[in-house]
Amino acid sequence: MEGKETKQLKTGDLTQLFEEFIKQRRHAEGYSPVTIKNYRNNFELLKLFKPDLNLTDLTTQTMIDFFTFLNARERKVGTRNNVVRDLKNSSVATIRGKLNSFFNWLLDNNYVAVNPFNNIVYPDFGYTDKRAFTREEFDKIYLAITRDIVWESQLLKKRNTAFVMVFVLTGIRKGECLGLKLTDIDLKQRLLTIRGETSKSRRDKRIPVNPGLIPYLEDYLNERGDYTADALWVSGNQDRPFTEHGLKHFVNRIRRATGINKFHVHRFRHTFATNFYIQSEHDIMSLQRLMGHRNPKTTMSSYLRSFPNEEVFRQMQRFRVAKFE
Template identity: 35%
Template sequence: MAEQTNKIRNCFERYLTECEYSKKLRPKTMIGYREVLNNFLNLIPEVETPEDIKPFMVSEFFKRLGERAKGNGIELKVSTIRTYYNKLMVFFRWLEEHDYIEKYSLSKKIVKPPNPTYEDEKALNESEVSKIISAIALNNSEDEFMYKRDLVIVSILLYTGIRRGELLGLRTYDIDFEERTLFINGKTSKSRKSRFIPLHYSLLMNLKSYLKLCKKRRLKCEHLIVSSRQDRAFTDHGLKHWVDKYIRLSGVKFHIHRFRHTFACTLAKQNADIISIMNVLGHSSTLMTERYLRSIKSENSRLFIEKLSY
């Protein structure tokens, strides 16, 4: 019975139960952990109990993972390796803390993979933003409500930098027109922290115009972003379809998170301090915020350099 209790998959299920009910991790996060461990156990079948895990097996796992990806015509990214490593290490430390394996037998001996380096620009430039907005206008030239709704979606993303889940979780009462703020409920946030975001004047005007049409339609759904056909909340599937549609119509390859990078970089270029950017994005440290600012190149300092005087 004791041997059965220590089976690695049983341990992992207990770990996920703790994550769900004690740590209150989001379902998507837990799906990610489950995917990583299943891949690890499928590619390293010799591991049946926690005691079977040896430090060298993690490197072997990444080797086999890379070979499998190559066989499918895919290159295993450094960022993917680092993501897998982070998730595995969290579970391994949990095994150590709960005495399933000797303390530090894994966490101090496994070689950490390098941090990924990013050369690609994540932020959208002015031309790309213009093309997306133009596509919205042209696609909805005969449907005022859809034009206003889609414009509000883009405006919220550009002027607040909120995440996909935060956007879909917005309620109409989260907008305070008097204080000019948008409330982000921690229940919809990756960081689990609630925060208020100051609202730009253009976004305020777009919100007022959109909500006026919602009232005219007598919509009762409390969600801010609603379905195009029914009086109900816009879904994650609907948002994916929305992105695919405007990629096709605008010719700009983008995803929701690129707007978040755009917002952060634009603030930085306007001389916003990193603490303010961190707080409005809902980050817990400036290290994550700095990753969002990688699209700012040295050329952007030209204006400031030219103003120098000694």
């Protein structure tokens, strides 16, 4: 009996192959610049561990050594640059997930005989953090913006109030919000347009504007007056867009004023998702569309993972199997 024929593996420079992988992901699957950057960052970590890494080095033992290296490596985190070691299991899962996609691509294209992660147990981790703001936390944030912080102008006060309410009542991403133009807001039709160039999904989408958001936007736009910048959000002292740099200053002021050290604007997206899910009586399909996800599993796993256990319990008590007659 003849043995099974073994394919001859192809060869190539690992870095060049990674660039080919990225090129295909960008054009064939429409990956956003943010997603591409995450892939690059994780590949760079692998190269940092072994600068001369090549295809023959992609073994299970190499991956074990790689994560051992990452766990021992000192790194600075947070605004105070605290030095820490040890990766959280969720971080291990993220790094592994990005590299695993590349390794599967190498396997599919016959550059490796086996994915080096195949014999490594996937890290077990649970999300116990509550990423959505509590009502008490949101009240602190709102009062900090509207009452406690002395802003340099009324324009800044009204801009920051409207800015936060857009996050809370639409659930859009940070980049989508910062990238809004005046022409993206249609208060008469009550529609908000997210352009593909600012969206992680790279697709245009139109979001209904919550009636409760309109007064905040109108108040800000009236104060904005004759500014000529086409960006919706303008800086406080010049006729130009509110930037990522300006947002960092805003976030730091909110942290100091509220004492919420883990304040960051992406938590508003979690807050929107959690509250919409509850108030819509668990309409996951509508929430998926509003969040801009291709798959409802992404919505569930990323934004409803800390959904209150007591609410799940109540829903289970009401759950009934449909009767077919």
